[in-house]
Amino acid sequence: MINTDxxxxxxxxxxxxxxxxTYHLIKIAKCYQEQGGKVVIFSHGGDYEYLAKEQGFEIIxxxxxxRGPDITKYFLDHGDEDIINLIKEQVSIYQNSGIKALVQTSxxxxxxxxxxxxxVPLISIISGTLAPPYYKENIATYPEFFENYLKRLVPxxxxxxxxxxxxxxxxxxxxxxxxxxxxxINITKRxxxxxxxxxxxxxxxxxxxxxxxxxxxxxxxxxxxxxxxLSDDFLHSEVSIGDHEIEKHLKRPGKSILLTMxxxxxxxxxxxxxxxxxxxxxxxxxxxxxxxxxxxEIEKIHDNILLKRFIPNITKFHPRVDLAIIHGGRGTVYNAxxxxxxxxxxxxxxxxxxNIESLSRHGVAKxxxxxxxxxxxxxxxxxxxxxxxxxxxxxxxxxxNNLSKPEGDKKxxxxxxxxxxxxM
Numbered sequence: 001m002i003n004t005d006x007x008x009x010x011x012x013x014x015x016x017x018x019x020x021x022t023y024h025l026i027k028i029a030k031c032y033q034e035q036g037g038k039v040v041i042f043s044h045g046g047d048y049e050y051l052a053k054e055q056g057f058e059i060i061x062x063x064x065x066x067r068g069p070d071i072t073k074y075f076l077d078h079g080d081e082d083i084i085n086l087i088k089e090q091v092s093i094y095q096n097s098g099i100k101a102l103v104q105t106s107x108x109x110x111x112x113x114x115x116x117x118x119x120v121p122l123i124s125i126i127s128g129t130l131a132p133p134y135y136k137e138n139i140a141t142y143p144e145f146f147e148n149y150l151k152r153l154v155p156x157x158x159x160x161x162x163x164x165x166x167x168x169x170x171x172x173x174x175x176x177x178x179x180x181x182x183x184x185i186n187i188t189k190r191x192x193x194x195x196x197x198x199x200x201x202x203x204x205x206x207x208x209x210x211x212x213x214x215x216x217x218x219x220x221x222x223x224x225x226x227x228x229x230l231s232d233d234f235l236h237s238e239v240s241i242g243d244h245e246i247e248k249h250l251k252r253p254g255k256s257i258l259l260t261m262x263x264x265x266x267x268x269x270x271x272x273x274x275x276x277x278x279x280x281x282x283x284x285x286x287x288x289x290x291x292x293x294x295x296x297e298i299e300k301i302h303d304n305i306l307l308k309r310f311i312p313n314i315t316k317f318h319p320r321v322d323l324a325i326i327h328g329g330r331g332t333v334y335n336a337x338x339x340x341x342x343x344x345x346x347x348x349x350x351x352x353x354x355n356i357e358s359l360s361r362h363g364v365a366k367x368x369x370x371x372x373x374x375x376x377x378x379x380x381x382x383x384x385x386x387x388x389x390x391x392x393x394x395x396x397x398x399x400x401n402n403l404s405k406p407e408g409d410k411k412x413x414x415x416x417x418x419x420x421x422x423x424m
Contacts, residue, residue, distance in 0.1 A: 007037035008100035008420050013062075015107030016046025019290070020262060020329045024206055024229035025105065025125060026051055027409040028416070035413055040097055044108060047291065060097065062111070063089060075109040076173060080181055083110060087185060090114040101420050106130075106198035109174065115201075116187045121419055124200035125412065127330055128207025128225055129354040132195060133214045135164040141357060143350035144371050169193055202419050204412050206330060208404050211337065211358055226415065228334040229408035230315050246317075249306045252284045255386060256321040259287035260314070261346075262329045268292045270346060270370050274325060277375040279305060283382070286311070286321070323385060325378075328352025333359060340400040342392035344381050346370050363395035 012029045015021030029039045029052075041057045043049050044064065052059055063086060064074060075083060091114050094102070101121045104111065115122040134140055142159035151159070170193055171179075178191050191197050202224075209216060209225040216222040250256060259274060261267045271292055278285045285305040289298075298307060311317055318324060318339035326332045328347035333355040336343040343365040345356030359365035366381040385392050 007032070007035065007417060009038040009040060009098055010416065010420065011040050011042055011094065011097060011099035011102045013042040013102060013104035013108065013111060014048075014052065015105050016043055016049040016052075017107070018046075018262075019048050019051075019231070020331050021105055021107050022046075022048040022051055023231045023331070024408065025103065026055060026057075027229050028103065028125065028412045029057065030055055031409040031413040032416060035417065037413075037417070040099060042093070042102075042104075042111075060093060062093065064110075076177065080177070080184065083177075083181055084185060086110055087114050087117065087181075091117045094118045094120065101416065103416065109178075109197070112197055112200070113178065113182060113185070113187065116182070116189055117185060121202060122200035123202045123204065123416060123419060124198060125204050125206060126198060127351055127355075128205035128209065128212045128214070129351050129358075130195065130198065131203075131205050131212075131214065131220055131225075132168060133217055133220055134212060134354070135167050137214055138164050139213060140164050140167065140350075140354060144347070144353055144369060145349055147371060167193070168195060202415075204415055206408050211362075211399075211403060213358065213361060223411075223415065226408040226411035227404045228330070228406045229412075230334060230338070230406045231331055243308070243312065245306060246286060246308065246311065249284060249286055250320060252304075254282060254284050255323065256284045256286070257382075258318065258321040258324040259285055260311070260324065260332060261292070261327045262290065262332060265292055267327055267348060270327075270348075270373060273373060273375070274346070274378065275301070275305070277378050280375075281379070281382075288314070322389075323382065326356075328355040330355055334403075334406065337362075337364070337396075337403060338400050338406065340393075340397045342366075342385050342389075342396050344368055344378070344385070346373070346378075359399075362399045364392065364399055 010032060012025050014025040033039050039057055041052045041059045042062050043059050044062055090111060094114060095118055099120060101123055102115045103123045103125060106124060106126055138161060140163060142163045172194060175191050175194050178197055182189060205225045206229055207225055208227050209222055261271045275287060279301050282304060287305060288308050288311045315335055318335050319341060324336045324343045326336055326343055326345055328345050329352060337359060343359060345359060345365050346368045347353040347356050348370060356365060356367045360367055366384060368378050368381050
């Protein structure tokens with residue numbers, strides 16, 4: 001039996017540019033701290049850094065500051081020596097901090113080589129749709145992001161198989177640059193594809209393995225699929241739970257729809273397209289826009305739509321509406337899955353597409369294209385669900401009852417303790 005009394009100092013590196021890249025690492029860090037572990041947070045800056053500050057964590061800033069999702073572009077656009085200098089800075093900070101492991105997502109490519117120099121375990125917390133078995137079992141589909149009208153003539157099965165093979169074999173400019181820089185700084189590890197980079201030394205997947213529909217393997221056992229980590233109000237402690245406007249809106253006669261597309265400003269255009277479409281219906285809509293819009297960007301809407309910047313305790317709010325319209329972010333998808341209600345997904349990228357398709361395979365959701373968005377397609381999807389509502393509702397309740405408890409933060413903490421103890 002592993003002795004977990006000695007819990008070393010662990011570094012966490014959230015992607016503070018996006019709330020979905022932030023809250024699960026902060027929740028794991030908080031859980032680890034509650035188990036008696038010591039935590040330090042590393043940061044490139046970003047809009048959601050305050051969530052770590054609210055929890056009282058020590059924060060150490062890393063260069064470059066506040067580049068957000070553009071860090072991949074930064075990595076590719078800068079020369080090897082610039083990146084090597086960054087790595088040297090990071091190595092010095094990690095060594096001075098005394099961390100015994102680094103836990104992070106795949107958000108910041110510039111920081112995925114430093115742990116190999118410091119010789120501390122790199123523990124990646126990523127989506128289960130990035131697990132190699134997901135591709136080896138040919139579950140992943142061809143990302144709509146790469147589609148065009150010509151490619152749509154190619155049979156879907158052929159595109160899917162090419163996509164699965166390509167994902168697990170193609171090096172690309174990022175992988176080639178990683179290998180070149182790794183060799184220059186005497187890192188012996190070689191990366192065969194992009195997956196090798198983001199998987200780290202140990203990989204924990206924030207997904208229910210049965211929800212994904214894949215099988216565990218020796219390299220990716222079921223215990224490494226820690227399950228979902230849902231957001232909750234400890235991240236927004238200043239917001240009260242009650243909202244009289246929402247309660248009043250829910251009492252209106254007719255079907256109710258929740259529109260929630262995350263916090264990224266990238267989703268603004270499609271959010272407004274959806275909002276304008278729903279503005280022409282009689283459905284009772286409650287839409288949360290987070291940081292996507294400013295007050296002057298909110299267009300005139302009818303009284304069937306209630307706009308809220310933030311909906312407190314949204315995990316408990318989901319079951320109270322008849323239908324949710326969502327993007328495919330992992331947290332948003334699981335909020336819908338646990339609600340026991342159907343959903344319509346409009347994914348932004350490949351990972352979100354796979355998340356929505358997982359809901360669809362369980363007979364819970366319809367997918368609507370973002371790239372080829374037409375208001376008629378959205379309205380048809382809504383009508384399809386409401387006309388066959390009992391079927392969708394039954395499937396949604398079955399899924400909600402079969403999902404594992406959303407305790408990914410607790411399971412991740414236990415695995416981190418096991419991994420770091422074995423390395424001590």
